[in-house]
Amino acid sequence: MNTVENIKEQLNRLYSDKKESGLHAIRQNAFLQFDKLGIPGVRHEEWKYTRINALFNKEFRFPYTESNLLRNDWQSLRLPGADDAHELVFVNGIFSPELSVLRRPGDLVLLPLEEAANSEQYAKTIAANLGHSSRYAKDGINALNTAWMYGGLFVHVQEKHQTAHPVYIYHITDTRKGNVLSQPRSLVHLGRASGLKVVETFLTIGSQESFTNQVIELIVEEDAQLEYYKIQNDGLHASQVSTTHVRQTGKSFAHTVTISLNGNLVRNNLNIVMEAPHCESHLYGLYLLKGHSHIDNHTLVDNVQPHCFSNELYKGVLDEHATGVFNGKIFVRQDAQKTNAYQSNKNILLSDTATVNTKPQLEIFADDVKCSHGCTIGSIDTEAMFYLKSRGITEKNARSLLMHAFAEDVLENIKLPFIRSYVDQLISERLEFDLL
Amino acid sequence: MLKISNLHARIEEKQILKGINLEIKPGEVHAIMGPNGSGKSTLASVLAGREHFEVTEGSVTFDGKDLLELAPEERAGEGLFLAFQYPVEIPGLTTTNFIKTAVNEVRKYRGQEPLDAVGFLKLMKEKMALMEMDQSLLSRSLNEGFSGGEKKRNEIFQMAMLEPKLAILDETDSGLDIDAIRIVANGVNRFRNENNAVLVITHYQRLLDYIVPDFVHVLYNGRIVKSGTRELALELEEKGYDFIKSEVAV
Numbered sequence: 001m002n003t004v005e006n007i008k009e010q011l012n013r014l015y016s017d018k019k020e021s022g023l024h025a026i027r028q029n030a031f032l033q034f035d036k037l038g039i040p041g042v043r044h045e046e047w048k049y050t051r052i053n054a055l056f057n058k059e060f061r062f063p064y065t066e067s068n069l070l071r072n073d074w075q076s077l078r079l080p081g082a083d084d085a086h087e088l089v090f091v092n093g094i095f096s097p098e099l100s101v102l103r104r105p106g107d108l109v110l111l112p113l114e115e116a117a118n119s120e121q122y123a124k125t126i127a128a129n130l131g132h133s134s135r136y137a138k139d140g141i142n143a144l145n146t147a148w149m150y151g152g153l154f155v156h157v158q159e160k161h162q163t164a165h166p167v168y169i170y171h172i173t174d175t176r177k178g179n180v181l182s183q184p185r186s187l188v189h190l191g192r193a194s195g196l197k198v199v200e201t202f203l204t205i206g207s208q209e210s211f212t213n214q215v216i217e218l219i220v221e222e223d224a225q226l227e228y229y230k231i232q233n234d235g236l237h238a239s240q241v242s243t244t245h246v247r248q249t250g251k252s253f254a255h256t257v258t259i260s261l262n263g264n265l266v267r268n269n270l271n272i273v274m275e276a277p278h279c280e281s282h283l284y285g286l287y288l289l290k291g292h293s294h295i296d297n298h299t300l301v302d303n304v305q306p307h308c309f310s311n312e313l314y315k316g317v318l319d320e321h322a323t324g325v326f327n328g329k330i331f332v333r334q335d336a337q338k339t340n341a342y343q344s345n346k347n348i349l350l351s352d353t354a355t356v357n358t359k360p361q362l363e364i365f366a367d368d369v370k371c372s373h374g375c376t377i378g379s380i381d382t383e384a385m386f387y388l389k390s391r392g393i394t395e396k397n398a399r400s401l402l403m404h405a406f407a408e409d410v411l412e413n414i415k416l417p418f419i420r421s422y423v424d425q426l427i428s429e430r431l432e433f434d435l436l
Numbered sequence: 437m438l439k440i441s442n443l444h445a446r447i448e449e450k451q452i453l454k455g456i457n458l459e460i461k462p463g464e465v466h467a468i469m470g471p472n473g474s475g476k477s478t479l480a481s482v483l484a485g486r487e488h489f490e491v492t493e494g495s496v497t498f499d500g501k502d503l504l505e506l507a508p509e510e511r512a513g514e515g516l517f518l519a520f521q522y523p524v525e526i527p528g529l530t531t532t533n534f535i536k537t538a539v540n541e542v543r544k545y546r547g548q549e550p551l552d553a554v555g556f557l558k559l560m561k562e563k564m565a566l567m568e569m570d571q572s573l574l575s576r577s578l579n580e581g582f583s584g585g586e587k588k589r590n591e592i593f594q595m596a597m598l599e600p601k602l603a604i605l606d607e608t609d610s611g612l613d614i615d616a617i618r619i620v621a622n623g624v625n626r627f628r629n630e631n632n633a634v635l636v637i638t639h640y641q642r643l644l645d646y647i648v649p650d651f652v653h654v655l656y657n658g659r660i661v662k663s664g665t666r667e668l669a670l671e672l673e674e675k676g677y678d679f680i681k682s683e684v685a686v
Contacts, residue, residue: 382487387524388534390484391594392512392542401529401537405577408528 003056004039007181010062011147022117023149026131030146037140044139049325049357050267050296052141055211055239060181062148069174069205071099077170077203079231081418085168085199092174093182093212094151103165113152113187122154122189129219130187133245136271136300141241145183145215152185157224159191166197166416171214173238176206184214190224192250197227199419202263204238209264212240222250222276229419230268232260233426236291239265246271251278257413259423260287260295261430267296274301274308285314286410288403288430289322296325301343303336306366312343315410317403318354326358328373334365343373348380348406350399400431437462437499437633438483438602444493445482452478454658455494460602463630467644468637469669470655471677476637477521479655480606484518485511499601512538513545515601519591519608526578531590534578535560535597542598563596567623585616592623603627604635609643621646641669654680 011031015024039056040047069091078087086108089099095112102108116122117130134142157163173182190196198218204210220226230244240263246254260266272281287295301310316324326345347356360373380402388398404427411427414420438460445453452475460466470476482489483496485508496503498514506514526534539559540550551559564571567589579587588608595603605624609617624634624647636647644652644666652669654662656677661684662668672680 381524384524384526386484386486386508387520387526388538389508390512390518390520391534391538391598392509392545393538394509394541395507397537397541398509401534402526405526405528408577 003058003060007062007144008035014148014150021114022123023114027147027149030131030134030143030149033134033143034140034147037138037143040139040141046139046298046327049323050265050294052241052265052267055265058179058209060179060211061177062181069096069099069172073205074099074170074172074203077172077205079168079199079201079419080422081166081416082168085166088153088155088167088169090151090153090169090171090182090184092172092180093184095153095184107161107163107165108167109156109158111154111156113149113154113185116154122156125156125189125219126154126187129189129217129247132247132273133215133217133243133271136245136273136302137243137269141213142215142243145185145213145243148183149185152187155186155188157190157194157196160193161191162195163197166199169198169200171200171202171212173202173204173210173212174206175204175208175210175237179209179211181211181213184212186216188216188218190218190220190226192221193223194221195225197416199229199231199416201231202234202238202240202242204234207237210234210238212238212242214240215243215245217245217247220246220248220250220252220254222252224250225253226255227415228254228256229414229416230256230258231419231423232258232266233262235262236264236293238263241267241269243269244271245273246281247273248275248279248281250276252276254279254281255413256281256283257410258285258297260285260289260297261426262289263293263295265294268298270297270299272301272310273304274310275304277305277307279305279308281310282413283310283312283314284410284413286407287314287316287318287324288407288427289324290319292321294323296327298327300329301331301341303330303332303339303341306335306337306339308336309340310342313410314345315407316345316347316356317350317406318347318356319350321351321353323354324356326356326375327361328359329361329363330371330373332362332364332366332369332371337366337368339366339369339371341369341371345375347375347377348403349377350380394434396432397434400428400433403431404428404433439497440494441496442494443482443491443496445478445489445491447478447489451492452658453482456658456660458653458660460633460635462601462633464651465628465634465636465647465649467649467652467669468635468655469639469641469652469672472639474655475658476655477606480518480604480637483604484508484516509541510545512598512600513542517595517598517600517603519588519595519603519605521607521610523579523587523591525580525582527580529578530575531578532560532574535594538594539597559597563593566596566626567593568619569593584611585613588612588616588620589623592620596623596627600632602633602635604637606637607639608636609638609640617643617646641673644669656680656684
């Protein structure tokens with residue numbers, strides 16, 4: 001039996017257990033979508049350069065019970081600044097209340113997604129927003145996550161509340177008993193005039209393969225402010241499709257930084273949907289990969305209403321046999337006059353065997369807008385290298401300093417100091433900067 | 437300290453240096469002057485180890501070592517410094533981070549312990565004061581948005597930090613107003629002692645009013661065609677390079 005057949009069988013088994021759930025209907029709909037669309041192959045326009053279907057030829061376990069992971073197992077993997085953060089832990093795609101810590105009760109509302117869907121207070125929010133990302137995904141991968149939606153999490157920030165602590169979300173995949181497919185799902189709701197900072201990261205333990213198909217949907221209401229960081233530094237036996245869907249339903253602010261430093265195959269879908277006038281969003285990304293790693297950043301900014309602003313900067317450094325894909329879509333709908341949308345993608349290839357495919361895609365239906373896009377692919381600046389070397393700096397360190405400098409205008413947008421210095425350290429290690 | 441013998445070099449198919457001979461001893465200041473295209477900057481590039489210049493004949497020894505066998509960073513470690521004619525702007529790399537790395541790399545090469553944070557800061561403040569540089573430049577990206585004068589002062593500041601044996605100043609006066617020239621020259625003069633040496637490469641003699649050379653050489657068409665003392669520079673200023681050209685032609 002191949003993996004897809006296996007998934008379907010497991011889904012059917014899951015459904016027979018969980019019919020009473022408030023999520024049953026949405027899951028079943030998604031199952032039909034998945035059944036129809038399947039796993040996208042390279043002929044699918046959005047998956048042309050990212051061969052996801054090969055991953056499904058492997059045998060995966062689909063654990064829908066929590067693993068017996070203990071706090072000690074991942075203690076060493078906690079991010080800097082964790083003692084001052086709410087820590088939300090998913091294990092094999094399932095939210096673990098036991099491992100998670102709320103630093104200050106009342107700072108956030110946390111509920112299992114199923115419970116929130118059935119609750120009087122949040123049922124409406126869930127119904128209006130859960131699965132909004134599927135409108136932007138025309139493939140079976142997003143549907144698969146929704147069909148599987150189990151052990152998901154609902155996070156709510158009260159109106160006018162600025163959270164006191166950032167939220168660290170860990171997606172841990174425990175492969176010690178075999179290959180694991182995990183599918184975490186969360187819905188984050190920022191109430192009117194609230195503020196939230198989120199850091200998501202992915203960690204695989206054990207030596208078997210992991211495949212994480214993750215979806216997080218963040219709803220940003222009027223006057224709310226979201227800061228969102230995604231840090232990807234998982235092992236070479238870890239692959240993921242990670243969808244971050246930001247829906248700005250009122251005039252609001254969204255700031256996202258995506259840092260990808262390691263992994264086998266990484267596909268990020270970042271959608272920013274600006275549904276109200278005067279929304280502002282920032283999309284920053286850095287990918288720094290070597291070996292045979294593959295990174296694919298698909299971003300989409302949908303300007304639905306007038307007077308919105310978006311600024312996007314993605315930068316990449318690819319070495320050895322690494323491959324990169326950047327696809328940046330900007331939609332400006334007919335009503336979205338006075339849109340300001342900027343996009344830039346800059347790449348440096350450090351070897352003859354590294355490749356990048358970059359494609360800006362602007363679809364503009366309004367006539368009074370300012371939009372720009374640009375992409376560059378270059379190599380290291382030899383005159384800058386010579387300048388550093390002439391000051392006694394070794395070739396390796398000179399290269400490391402230049403690459404770090406290249407990344408700086410993305411990195412400076414990491415506003416959480418602990419995360420900033422953590423990422424700086426990872427980059428110095430990756431670039432083999434000899435600290436002297 | 438530096439001995440250049442019969443140095444020939446080319447870039448791609450173009451022969452630029454056609455047999456240079458020059459010896460610089462500790463404590464000396466030499467100036468190389470010459471018209472545009474005579475090979476002045478090529479000589480500086482070959483000495484510092486810039487890529488794409490091919491030495492076809494001759495030798496260069498630096499304190500007894502074969503300089504041409506060393507990588508640029510090793511030449512710096514041995515004590516060679518080139519102040520660039522066009523210092524490179526590097527957005528995203530702070531001046532502090534750059535100079536700290538450079539100082540500690542060079543110390544490492546010389547078998548010295550790295551400077552601790554306090555010692556480094558003290559040294560840096562002292563040298564910045566010498567070059568009349570604003571402290572705010574330290575946290576800014578290296579040379580990015582610096583004025584012409586700030587860039588050249590930054591070069592001499594780096595020289596002062598790295599304490600080379602031989603400093604080569606490649607057209608350091610170009611694009612500088614008189615106040616900036618005075619500051620740059622002051623930095624160089626304070627650096628000078630009986631153990632180090634300076635090679636000033638310049639088109640005009642005005643920098644030599646401030647950094648007074650012991651020897652002046654005229655480079656023309658890839659060769660040193662005339663050597664003398666400071667008076668030679670004044671003569672060139674007065675008569676222009678045409679007088680050299682006509683002399684050589686004869």
